[in-house]
Amino acid sequence: MxxxxxxxxxxxxxxxxxxxxxxxxxxxxxxxxxxxxxxxxxxxxxxxxxxxxxxxxxxxxxxxxxxxxxxxxxxxxxxxxxxxxxxxxxxxxxxxxxxxxxxxxxxxxxxxxxxxxxxANIPPPPLFNVLLETRAVTEWTSMFWLYPFIPKHKSKKSKPILLMPPYLGNDNSTIFVRKYLKSIGFKTYKWDLGVNMINSKSLPKLIEKLDEIYEKHQEKVSLVGWSGGGLFAKIIANRYPEKVEQLITIGSPVWGVKNMKTPIIKTLEFVRGAKLRERNLKFIKELEEIPKVPITCIYTKTDGLIPWKNCMEAETFRDDIKNVEVFGSHCGMGANATVLLTVANALNSNLEKVQEKTIIEKVETLFYPQFWEQKGVSKFTNLFFN
Structure with a gap:
């Protein structure tokens, strides 16, 4: 403050x-x-x-x-x-x-x-962060044996969740997130559109899918988008807040895309595609708006592809907007145990308005950068006795 x-x-x-x-x-x-x-x-x-x-x-x-x-x-x-x-x-x-x-x-x-x-002057990820992206291989391979040990906080409400993969990813990219959310009681849905090329032509199909899930459950749908998938999730949340329960983005550039400096900027079709320039400008403009639904943005300061400041929403605009920092790479966020916990906790917290943390949830705090940024040993006593 x-x-x-x-x-x-x-x-x-x-x-x-x-x-x-x-x-x-x-x-x-x-x-x-x-x-x-x-x-x-x-x-x-x-x-x-x-x-x-x-x-x-x-x-x-x-x-x-x-x-x-x-x-x-x-x-x-x-x-x-x-x-x-x-x-x-x-x-x-x-x-x-x-x-x-x-x-x-x-x-x-x-x-x-x-x-x-x-x-407009957010710097690109440093070269060191870009090189650190290679650890994503370790993050994905280690998740196979680590997954059974991740705490599972059962949801009291079996709510529908639509998940959207990152740029150049498909439904396999969100397999661990979907599997984890399903194991704690949520109804998860794939995006079923193949490889995500961040093409605005995918929007009508995603909106149609949202409508189908909404009609099936007769209740609002939570949107979870990783990287480029978060762009679609935010656009949909802006357009249809009456059908969206909440928005959760994972390493997604949710604002400032027009001036974003990134190693993959030349491959982002919605920014550089000459044929779609007008449509893309509209797409980018919509990203600047803040959806009228609860928002949780997960980011990592060691992101090697997307400037981490572009992955944070305006937390001071409303009290239902949260930014959560985690350890890890950009490419490994789909297989990051802390990301899985954060997504689940955000869904549970926003859906059930949980205020008090359990002992296990307090222990989980140890895996977040925010905890270690606190000074002195009092952070440990405050964690359990405050």
Missing amino acids: ESNKIVYTAFTKFAVAIAVSQGATLPQAKKIITKSFERHPYFKHVSKIIKKVKLDKENLNILSNQCISICEDFGPDRDYITLVLLLEKIYKNEELQKIEKDTISNIINNFKVEIDRIN
Whole structure:
């Protein structure tokens, strides 16, 4: 929260100043901005920051530039889209008088352009990560003997799950994920479209399959997509939130694809295909939208094919959006025990609203980078006694 605190201190002053410039009093402006953050995971922290905001004769362009400068110092971050969307929400607020409407609109548009510029500079995976992708062979072969030992938390609800394979992969790529989810009680479905070439022509068939599963079970379907499969899953979740229970992506570039730097960029047909350019631009634009369903994005910082920052959704936009880091390679995520556990736990947590972790689930925390990033031995005592 420390870096976020600096960003939000500058941003909330900018947002409050916009509301005041539109006819609100300072207390009214603070109330409006606070309400805009009601689904924000750091709501309590941000509320305290908003209360401390003081305004003099502030220049909106200067406040905007100050916030942009801080964001640029911290570097590209998907969470910045939260700031843009909150500004647009404030601008559309019916309580405000819309004084100098065009001026405010231009300031917000400029802010968005600058944020897009910052977020277009995510570096490609380093060569070391690319070389580390060779460990995927070990990850896949070791899964055959490791699989029986992976804890299985039975689901209380036998919900339907549609799984989508990675780029150049097929249903064999998701065999361990499907097998594991089926073993704990979920109804799993293949995508049945052969090799995934990330061709937008596959979308109508996937949507038809979603409809079939939805009609069969008479309930919403959870979507799980690995890498390129996550692109399709997110597009479908955006288009049909009324039929999608939740979205889980595994090492998928869920935003910033237009400027994404990756060793496989030249082979991504939906970006470089000249004949499908117009359709692909529409596809890419849809990826920037955030689905109105619970989202879990699984990523690894040692990904050798996709920049890991492109695999994270805006966790600060809503409290039902989670990013989970795991150890492993990109190509080995389909045979990664931690990935299997994360997918299952996310499905169970979102479906059954489980809050308390069991002892076994607490032990599983040891396999996640987030645990080891904590300092001191207190992380062990906090794990079991906090």
